[in-house]
Amino acid sequence: MTFQLDRFDLAAFVQSTLAEDLGEVGDITSAAVIPEDAVFTGVMDSRDAITVAGLPIAEAFFRALDPEVWIERLVEDGVRVAAGTELLRLRGRARAMLAAERSALNTVQHLSGIATLTRRYADTIEGSGATLLDTRKTLPGLRVVEKYATRMGGAQNHRMGLWDAAMIKDNHVAVAGSVGEAARRAVAAGIASIIVEVDRLDQIAPALEAGATHLLLDNMPPETLREAVAEVAGRVPTEASGGVRLDTIRAIAESGVTYVSVGRLTQSAPAADIGLDFSAA
Structure with a gap:
């Protein structure tokens, strides 16, 4: 074949x-x-x-x-x-x-x-209920095959590029003025999948009210992640990201998040x- x-x-x-x-x-x-x-x-x-x-x-x-x-x-x-x-x-x-x-x-x-x-990362969070995701931290020209390799190791693919979902991060928020305003602009543009990065709990409500379909919880410790998951209450998927390592991923995954994304899978x-x-x- x-x-x-x-x-x-x-x-x-x-x-x-x-x-x-x-x-x-x-x-x-x-x-x-x-x-x-x-x-x-x-x-x-x-x-x-x-x-x-x-x-x-x-x-x-x-x-x-x-x-x-x-x-x-x-x-x-x-x-x-x-x-x-x-x-x-x-x-x-x-x-x-x-x-x-x-x-x-x-x-x-x-x-x-x-x-x-x-596979080492996937095995470490097995049974936690969280799904392992890769990132766009890939070598130029090799993204498709590197993301294929993460699937072979037990991860799911995150965005393949800038084209298949909106991801609103701090630089977008800085220009738009707020998390809510950035998300509203993405909704107005007709984008179906809108991932919003939040690094504080007080950003969650504005992001959801504005139409976020997925929350990326950036560099939050496990106790804060648990608070965030409780506030989201299943309304959209939640993703823990930022500085995730083999020695920390289990506690992060057990916070109740839907996903944990790890740049190291392809970067390191x-x-x-x-x-x-x-x-x-």
Whole structure:
């Protein structure tokens, strides 16, 4: 089955990534050292316990340079695996496999790193009743795939961009004059989903009265979050955000909020340790 994500052109991504690596003349090392008709077998495996993400994209890199490459996917994205688990087996033209190797590995290491960190956060709040959200703190050009990786790790996607929901923050409020006035302007513009950031309890009533459909409770400690949730009383979803860490997220989630959003999922995830070893066929 073809790997597809909304607003992501896999073929263009593969082409531009390979062009960046191969330049105008290609892999000069392999061309000099590896016979043109040489065939390699390869195994991609995880050196650590991880949550996997990005394997279909890795496969696309190999297929782009060798359409006849044989690939066996041994696990699926979103699966948790132990250290030493084999992820892919491959057999194909040696030069093509070496040329695609780094792009494929970089992608799987990065996306699996995001999925693995996300899974740690999701596991930490399991049973609390709160749902984990990602943010827009993604690398330019990689938002769609990074947000795909957070889904593989157990999060839900927040806004994909500035276009799919209004989010009124402090700078908007500063220009509009108040939380209520900013929300009223969004309602007047015909926007259906209006997220309003509040950092004080006295902003909640004006935001709701003006038409907010979702409240982002910014940098509030758990006790304040509980007060905010009680005041909202289920009228709109509530989201805790700001400075959330693994050691604090459980208490935040147990405050009764609907969501907890975490920028660190994409902003600070370390790459997963994944290797790819080749041998002559």
